[in-house]
Structures are given as structure tokens and as C-alpha cells.
Amino acid sequence: MRTLYILTAFAVVLTVSLLGFRGRVFTHPPMDVFPEWAFPGMKYQPKLTQQTPSAFFSDGRADRVAPPNTVASSYGPAGQPLRNDSFLYQGRAPDGTFARGFPPVLKVDMRFLNRGRDRFTIYCSPCHGLVGDGNGIVKKYGMGAVPTYHDDRLRKMAEGEIFGTITNGKGQMNPYADKLAPADRWAVIAYVRALQRAQIGTVSDVPDDRKGELGIK
Amino acid sequence: MAKLFPKSINRLPLQLAVYLVVVVCVATAGVTYYMTPKYTRVGYAPIQPVPYSHAKHVGELGLDCRYCHSTIDTAGAAVPTTQTCMNCHNQIKTASPALALVRDSLQSGRSIPWVHVHVMPSFVYFDHSVHVNRGVGCVECHGKVNQMDVVTQMQPMSMGFCLDCHRAPELRVRAKADVFNLDSKTIEAAQGIDAARRFVHDWNIRPPQSCSGCHR
Numbered sequence: 001m002r003t004l005y006i007l008t009a010f011a012v013v014l015t016v017s018l019l020g021f022r023g024r025v026f027t028h029p030p031m032d033v034f035p036e037w038a039f040p041g042m043k044y045q046p047k048l049t050q051q052t053p054s055a056f057f058s059d060g061r062a063d064r065v066a067p068p069n070t071v072a073s074s075y076g077p078a079g080q081p082l083r084n085d086s087f088l089y090q091g092r093a094p095d096g097t098f099a100r101g102f103p104p105v106l107k108v109d110m111r112f113l114n115r116g117r118d119r120f121t122i123y124c125s126p127c128h129g130l131v132g133d134g135n136g137i138v139k140k141y142g143m144g145a146v147p148t149y150h151d152d153r154l155r156k157m158a159e160g161e162i163f164g165t166i167t168n169g170k171g172q173m174n175p176y177a178d179k180l181a182p183a184d185r186w187a188v189i190a191y192v193r194a195l196q197r198a199q200i201g202t203v204s205d206v207p208d209d210r211k212g213e214l215g216i217k
Numbered sequence: 218m219a220k221l222f223p224k225s226i227n228r229l230p231l232q233l234a235v236y237l238v239v240v241v242c243v244a245t246a247g248v249t250y251y252m253t254p255k256y257t258r259v260g261y262a263p264i265q266p267v268p269y270s271h272a273k274h275v276g277e278l279g280l281d282c283r284y285c286h287s288t289i290d291t292a293g294a295a296v297p298t299t300q301t302c303m304n305c306h307n308q309i310k311t312a313s314p315a316l317a318l319v320r321d322s323l324q325s326g327r328s329i330p331w332v333h334v335h336v337m338p339s340f341v342y343f344d345h346s347v348h349v350n351r352g353v354g355c356v357e358c359h360g361k362v363n364q365m366d367v368v369t370q371m372q373p374m375s376m377g378f379c380l381d382c383h384r385a386p387e388l389r390v391r392a393k394a395d396v397f398n399l400d401s402k403t404i405e406a407a408q409g410i411d412a413a414r415r416f417v418h419d420w421n422i423r424p425p426q427s428c429s430g431c432h433r
Contacts, residue, residue, distance in 0.1 A: 001232050005239075012243060015251075022256050025369055030258045045339035051295055061328065122281040126305075137278050142309050174304045179287040 089182050091163030098160035106186055116191030119184050123176055132195040145172055149192055150199045162189050254373035262369040263332040268315050275363040275399075282355060282362075282397050294345045296331045299323050334368050335359075342433045351422055352390040356399040357382070363399045379431065383424035387413040390422065 036043055048054055048062035057064070071083055085103065086092045093099040102108050127136040132149035139146065147154070154162075166185045169175035180188065203216055250256060274280050283289060285297035299322040306316055322329045337343050349355075355362065360371030372378055382389050388405050390413060395401035405413040416422075425431065 001236070004236060008236075008240060008243065012247075015247060019251055019256075022250070023260055025260045025262050027262060027264050029263070030261050030370075033252045033257065042340045043338040047339065050293065059326070122283045123287075126278065126280055126284065138305055138309065141278075143305060144308065172308060174300055174307070178298065178300070179284075 091160030098158035116187035
């Protein structure tokens with residue numbers, strides 16, 4: 001009997017020393033307690049979800065890109081069935097020039113501006129800085145050539161041209177169209193305009209009833 | 218006639234019964250300890266094709282999760298595109314051998330073969346946006362990614378893990394502004410359980426506990 005207990009204790013010590021404790025870090029794929037080959041089930045179904053590989057398509061991806069010259073159908077911010085509003089989706093006026101102002105289908109209000117600030121902080125501030133002066137965190141690590149928004153050229157630039165920069169990129173800046181929906185791009189532009197305006201503000205811009213808060217008479 | 222068996226044999230059935238109980242206990246303990254996701258999955262840190270570090274990009278540079286995982290609050294999680302990396306790395310560390318695969322991928326159009334860390338079985342429906350938009354922070358399920366050089370699975374992602382929170386979300390929710398801030402506190406830790414209950418009530422947070430909620 002005693003040998004049996006000693007053997008059991010030995011087996012326990014062996015298991016623990018082989019398998020270790022919970023919380024260890026390992027690089028091999030996790031063990032399946034009920035592997036699919038022994039217990040067929042529905043754990044790994046052949047359906048294709050986003051970013052899954054696929055042997056069917058020549059590029060090996062399940063995610064497909066739209067064929068050229070298709071117009072995406074989308075119930076966008078304005079509820080139109082087709083993405084054919086050139087102001088909203090390309091920033092162009094009917095005559096093909098960069099449009100000024102904001103698409104009439106969007107309401108520019110405080111909520112819109114807050115959305116813009118939110119998106120700007122995530123996607124633009126690492127390079128352009130929180131106030132748009134071009135001194136984002138990555139400048140310290142060798143990112144050159146990020147312009148400040150606070151010069152006359154960019155202040156006078158049509159909103160549609162900034163929309164084009166976000167959508168298609170420009171020079172060293174890559175496009176952000178994959179990360180920002182068209183309405184969000186316009187929201188960011190509204191916030192960029194607010195940043196630019198803030199830098200050239202004067203005392204007379206402060207409403208009379210708020211002057212006290214800033215210590216201005 | 219000599220005795221065939223010594224007297225001590227009389228105690229053998231009892232001794233065997235006791236031993237059996239001990240073995241069953243040890244085996245049960247072993248199975249619950251070693252064959253559950255807390256052991257099999259927690260700690261999984263695969264070797265990635267590119268030595269990308271969240272500690273550097275999130276902890277040090279302060280990038281928001283959404284800069285790279287940009288679909289997380291609308292369409293579910295995705296690993297970032299190669300272009301996302303090249304937004305910066307077209308100017309930063311352009312000659313680094315660590316980034317050779319990223320540059321190749323941009324040139325050839327082939328995806329970087331990132332290894333999935335967290336994998337849900339296909340029969341479970343899981344969606345990030347509903348969690349992220351309703352005050353469940355990344356840290357609840359992924360741990361402190363902002364301190365990891367290699368993403369490591371921190372939670373078992375078992376059914377029990379999901380249900381623990383679905384049964385008592387007030388202990389785990391945080392303010393909406395804190396969801397992407399991995400060092401933030403839950404409402405319960407910051408303002409007490411009453412504030413957390415009020416939040417859950419005001420936002421009408423009712424996570425599904427019925428089978429069809431997750432197995433649809």
C-alpha cells in the first residue's frame with residue numbers, strides 16, 4: 001500500500017514538474033482538450049470571416065476589394081442610396097474645383113465638432129500635434145516634414161482640398177480614407193478649422209459674459 | 218493447514234477504497250487545473266512575424282488603440298493593415314531589418330502573416346463594438362496590452378469568463394472616455410458600487426445570459 005501512495009505522489013510531482021503552473025507564458029498553440037479530429041464538432045467551421053485566409057482566391061484573402069468603377073451603395077450620413085454626392089464624397093463642387101464650406105447634408109454643430117476632436121486626437125495628433133502645430137510625438141523619433149496648420153496657405157485652403165488630402169494622401173502623408181468615414185473626415189476638417197481659428201483669436205473674440213473667467217476686462 | 222493469506226488482507230478492501238478516493242480526488246484536481254482554459258490558453262504569446270511592440274507604440278508613443286484597430290467600435294476587431302504601419306514607418310526607421318517584412322508586404326501586396334492570439338470557436342457570436350460602446354474596456358478581456366512587448370492572452374475566454382461579467386456588469390464597466398485607457402479604473406473602483414449600479418441602470422446595460430445570445 002505504501003508503495004502505491006509513493007508512486008501516486010511521484011506521478012503527481014512528475015505531472016506538476018512537466019506541466020508547470022497556471023500563468024506560464026508559452027509560444028506553441030494552445031492545447032485543445034477535445035481536439036477536432038477526435039471529437040468532431042462545430043468549433044472551427046469553414047466559413048470565411050474578416051481577415052481570414054482563403055485558398056480560393058489568387059491573393060489568398062477572403063476579404064475582397066470592390067471591382068474598379070463600382071459605385072458603392074451606402075446609406076451614408078445623408079441617407080442616399082448611392083455614393084454619388086460629389087461634395088460629400090470627393091469634396092468637389094459641380095464644376096470639379098475643390099468645394100468650399102461643408103456639404104449641406106451635414107449639420108455643423110457642437111456635436112459634429114466634438115466628434116471631429118475625438119477623431120483628430122486619434123488619427124491626426126500623433127503627427128500633427130494636439131493643436132495642429134506639427135509637433136506630434138513622432139517628430140521626436142524622426143518624422144520630418146509635418147507642416148503646421150497655422151499658416152496662410154492652409155488657412156485659406158478650400159475645405160474640399162483638405163478633404164482630398166485626408167482621402168487620397170499627399171506627399172509623405174498616407175491616405176486616411178480607410179479609417180475615417182466621409183462624414184468623419186468632414187468632422188475632422190471642422191475641428192481643424194476650429195484649431196486654426198483658435199490660434200489667431202483676439203480678446204475681442206471672447207464673449208463679454210465669459211471675459212471674467214479669463215481675467216480679461 | 219498454513220494460512221493462505223495473512224491477516225492484514227482483511228483490511229485491503231478498505232485500504233483500496235480509501236486509495237481510490239484519494240486517486241479520484243487527485244485526478245479531478247489535475248483535470249480542473251490542467252485541462253481548463255485557465256491553464257491551456259492563458260499565457261499564449263505566439264512568436265509574431267514582425268517584432269511589433271504595444272509597449273513601445275501604445276505605452277511610449279501614446280497611440281490610441283483605434284489608430285490601428287480602427288474598426289473596433291464599429292465593425293469588430295481587425296489587425297491593422299500594412300499601410301497603417303507605413304504611415305509612420307515610411308519616414309521612421311526606414312532601414313530597420315525588423316521592418317523588412319512590412320516593407321515587402323507593402324510592395325508585394327501580400328498580407329503580413331500575423332498570428333492570431335485570441336480565437337473564439339466558430340459557434341460563439343462575439344462582437345467588439347457592443348462591448349466597447351457600452352463601457353467595457355479592452356483591459357477587462359486583454360489585460361494591460363500597453364505594457365506588453367508581445368501580446369499575451371491574459372483571460373481564459375471561456376464561457377464562464379463571459380458569463381461572470383454578463384451576470385454582474387456593474388463590477389466591470391467604466392466610463393465611456395476610459396474604455397481605451399488601459400490604466401483607468403472601473404466606475405465601481407473609482408466611485409463605488411452605487412454609482413456603478415446607476416450607470417448600468419441609466420445606460421440600460423443588459424448583457425445576454427440566455428444561450429441564444431451568444432450561440433446564435
